[in-house]
Amino acid sequence: MHEDFPVDSSCPPPEYTLSLSDAVADGSPTIAQHTGDDGRIELDTKSRLFRTLSKVAAREQGRKDQEDHHDWGEPPKYEAFDRKQFNLRLNIVIQVVGSRGDVQPFIALGTELIRHGHRVRLATHNVFSDFVRDSGLEFYPIGGDPAELMAYMVKNPGLFPSMRSLREGDIQRKRKMVAEMLDGCWKSCIDPDPVTGRPFVAEAIIANPPSFAHIHCAQALGIPLHLMFTMPWSSTSAFPHPLINLDLKNTTVPVGLANYVSYLAVEFLTWQGLGDLINSWRGTLDLEPVPTSEGPRLAESLKIPFTYCWSPALIPRPSDWPSHIGVCGFFFREPPQFHPPRELADFLESGAPPIYIGFGSIVIDDPERLTTTLLQAIRAAGVRAIISRGWSQLGEANEVDENVLFIGDCPHEWLFQRVAAVIHHGGAGTTACGLLNGRPTTVIPFFGDQPFWGAMVAAAGAGPNPIPQRELNSDNLAEAITFCLTQDASVAALSLAEKMRNESGVRTAVDMFHANLPLENLRCDVLPDRAAVWRYKKGKTQLKLSKLAADILVDNLKISWDQVTRYDPCPTVIDVTRWEPVTATTSSLASTVKGMVVSATDIVIKPVQVYHKSPAKSSTLNIPSKNQNEDAPTSLAEQGETNCHLRPNAGESSRSQGSDAGNRLGQAILGSASGVGGFIKYFVKGMYVDMPLATTEGLRSMPKLYGGQVREIGKVTDWKTGVTVAGKNFKDGMVDGFADLIREPLKGSKEQGALGAIKGVGRGSANMVLKTSSGALGLVAYSGQGICKSIAATVNTATRRSIKQARREEGRYLVSSEECAVDEAVIVRKFETLRAEQNT
Structure with missing residues (x-):
């Protein structure tokens, strides 16, 4: 798609x-x-x-x-x-x-x-x-x-x-x-x-x-x-x-x-x-x-x-x-076992190899018109053809033609070995299967990447230029069929097929997947063939544990769940890219002001919205019986009878209305309070964290705009990393800032002589101001960012709790499952050995 x-x-x-x-x-x-x-x-x-x-x-x-x-x-x-x-x-x-x-x-x-x-x-x-x-x-x-x-x-x-x-x-x-x-x-x-x-x-x-x-x-x-x-x-x-x-x-x-x-x-x-x-x-x-x-x-x-x-x-x-x-190469599955229906087998044996036409899961607005176009082109080209009905059910309302067979689902791996050429929508999988079998290909693209694949096939000489489906007619399709049956198209397709057979797309893709895994971070320290999802920490001992290892160690009273925390082997940190301080700070200010304005509006809007909401209609009024048509009018007598049984008395009604009014008043107050809270949150976080952070990172990144070098300082994920990053940025900013006063002129002089030395003085002076300013301001900005992330992690815990619960449930399942049978004594000994090594 x-x-x-x-x-x-x-x-x-x-x-x-x-x-x-x-x-x-x-x-x-x-x-x-x-x-x-x-x-x-x-x-x-x-x-x-x-x-x-x-x-x-x-x-x-x-x-x-x-x-x-x-x-x-x-x-x-x-x-x-x-x-x-x-x-x-x-x-x-x-x-x-x-x-x-x-x-x-x-x-x-x-x-x-x-x-x-x-x-x-x-x-x-x-x-x-x-x-x-x-x-x-x-x-x-x-x-x-x-x-x-x-x-x-x-x-x-x-x-x-x-x-x-x-x-x-x-x-x-x-x-x-x-x-x-x-x-x-x-x-x-x-x-x-x-x-x-x-x-x-x-x-x-x-x-x-x-x-x-x-x-x-x-x-x-x-x-x-x-x-x-x-x-x-x-x-x-x-x-x-x-x-x-x-x-x-x-x-x-x-x-x-x-x-x-x-x-x-x-x-x-x-x-x-x-x-x-x-x-x-x-x-x-x-x-x-x-x-x-x-x-x-x-x-x-x-x-x-x-x-x-x-x-x-x-x-x-x-x-x-x-x-x-x-x-990596195209993905090909193992060819499925397929026994063709008698009608298909007889058609293939009754004459010259046919061409194949099919559009798979494409849903076409007018399948009858398309079918007519296909049949006209087939007759004009003088070929036999197999047409796949596909999701559009082609051929349902057309006359019978002895040179054309309409079929249902049929594995391309089997069928494409037995046809002369293939014509389809240009899906990557269908294109690959046709080329792997050395079949000249015509692509009739509908959307997405299909025009791209049609162009690639044409560039390789294995087919004509693609025909967009809106331009398709019997004449250009007949010309395309004729091209596919030429010697040049056949040679080009067979050449591609020979190269593709020497590739192993699926196997190479798995190698690429494995090669890009952070293996050292992923491995459990006790069961190295399992993925670590927990971190055990007690005293000097810090170990990464898999679901299975952790559950076994808990069962054997070697650790407790209180000593285990969630472990993220591959954390993702999404930071805003900053290029220079002016637009960075301006963008942050705009975002802060927008949040404050929206929150201030909510102080008034939310209570009004709650107040004007109609009270929920009682589900006990005018309810039709199970056998009654909901759209049919109810007679007054029926309404009266129903209401006699279901309508509350006057006192209950008054209390209900009063309760509803009280609920709406409470919701209105909460809505207004949330607006106030949002205003304060955006103001405090914007003024004391977001804008200082934007300015800091803009200052730190600006030397890149004129070819300067900037050190990596790491990612902020919590208050601890925030303090660490702040300290590193401060040290690097001060050291590099003042060092550049000497380093840049010398570098410029070496590259461009006296003119380069003058430029180097300018770059060095700019670097000194930018890097030292970033280092000083970053002490507040990165620390504040880390504190905010720690607070957010403390407040927003629902997803973390669900992940923790799901991991523990799978660990319990693995311990009790025969398919994951392991020697618990070996795991316990390995754990004790690792703990002893870390405590010595």
């Missing part, structure tokens, strides 16, 4: 801070006004949005060049990974949103992960329950209707809804569906199996980007995340985002820069449509809202490992991707 969900017109998108809010504010052309015929976004390089995003791109490129220990452009980590040394077993949840074609590759991945000893749960739409379970994987339903999503994407191929969708209320339904799936993804991380009741708490997450919940679930649990996808989603200058059309005619903008900016544009627009929904859901997990300046670039700024599931023979890995991003 690989689509983004657009803006709900009934819910205004959140304001975008920093400079991006200006990108669409003036009269210059905006992205929303330029949607092409194929539904992709026409990105105008002369628009203000493009210019603004170009500045962001330049800053990011500058950051890459200035990092001391960057890995940009290095080979992916898995190339140095030794799979024989890996012996860690994890609970892995795979979160997938999309069609059957999106889910199927992850079934292959999950099967391979199980071979490595992991427990795997695939969380996706309810309709795929049997499909997943029949493949041997655990399943968790996250909601959402893939058929409805497919139908929506056919009507709205790009990021923006059509007027038809707006009129029909599609946007509101899509946002409601996304909210349902976010909640379902979280439950898939900590809820027991819905069928067996077996406890499950995720220790790692694998997800495709459209599931949207992945980073936030990983942050709430403190576990590693790995993204996997079949379309480009990470910024690169090698090629544009598949959802963007770039017009570079009559422009001096470098192609590489335009390509890079296209990814920023898609992420920006996606966050504009979903940011408020995601932040509202994050609140239910006791997570702070993601700043709107960070939301669009979250995966890249956090350096989340990313694996792309396509063949490097078709699309080589871009050289400007960092080492945590890799290309």
